[in-house]
Amino acid sequence: MAQQGRQLAKKVLFCQSIVAVAAALLYSIFSGKYEGLSALYGGLICVLPGAVFAFLVFRYAGASQNKLVVRSFNKGSKLKFIFTIVMFVLVYQWQNLQPMALLVAYVVTLMAQWPIIIFMNRVNR
Numbered sequence: 001m002a003q004q005g006r007q008l009a010k011k012v013l014f015c016q017s018i019v020a021v022a023a024a025l026l027y028s029i030f031s032g033k034y035e036g037l038s039a040l041y042g043g044l045i046c047v048l049p050g051a052v053f054a055f056l057v058f059r060y061a062g063a064s065q066n067k068l069v070v071r072s073f074n075k076g077s078k079l080k081f082i083f084t085i086v087m088f089v090l091v092y093q094w095q096n097l098q099p100m101a102l103l104v105a106y107v108v109t110l111m112a113q114w115p116i117i118i119f120m121n122r123v124n125r
Contacts, residue, residue, distance in 0.1 A: 005057075005058055006054075006058040008117070008120060009054035009057075009058060010054075011116070011120055012050075012113055012116050012117060012120070013047060013050055013051055013054060015112065015116045016043075016046060016047050016050065016109050016112055016113060016116070017043070017047050019043065019108060019109050019112045020039075020040065020042070020043020020044065020046065020047055020105060020109045021040070021043065023039045023040075023042070023043055023104070023105040023108055023109065024036050024037070024039040024040035024043060024105065026039075027039040027101045027105070031098075031101065034096045034097075034098050035098045035101040036101070037096075038091075038096075038097055038098040038099070038101040038102040038105070039098075039101040039102065039104070039105035040105070041091045041094075041097075041102055041105075042101065042102040042103060042104065042105030042106035042107075042109065043105045043106065043109045044087070045084060045087045045088060045091065045102075045106050046084075046105075046106050046109040046110045047109065048083065048087065049079075049080040049081075049083040049084045049087070050080065050113075052076065052079055052080060052083055053076040053077065053079070053080040054076075055076075056072045056073075056075055056076035056079065057069075057072055057073050057076045059072050060072055
């Protein structure tokens with residue numbers, strides 16, 4: 001079961017990375033390089049903490065390690081939240097930041113996880 005979850009997490013993160021890069025390219029083409037970079041940062045703010053969370057959550061598996069699984073899930077959730085906030089704070093220091101592109105790319109990349117998971121579950125049946 002843990003192996004399936006690990007594989008699903010990798011696929012979701014990979015697809016979210018594609019969404020983030022696509023958003024950055026679209027913003028670059030239609031709005032300019034600063035919008036494109038801002039969109040890329042928005043996507044990265046979503047994907048990188050998700051990768052940290054997935055790594056921590058799927059470190060342990062099995063009924064015998066139940067307490068470690070719960071502990072790593074809690075730790076992963078907290079680190080993901082903190083990492084996301086720190087990344088937003090750091091990116092907002094950038095002089096040429098385009099906040100709308102950053103936030104749109106972040107939200108689109110974040111929300112993409114649900115259709116990706118649904119699609120992956122249907123494909124794997």
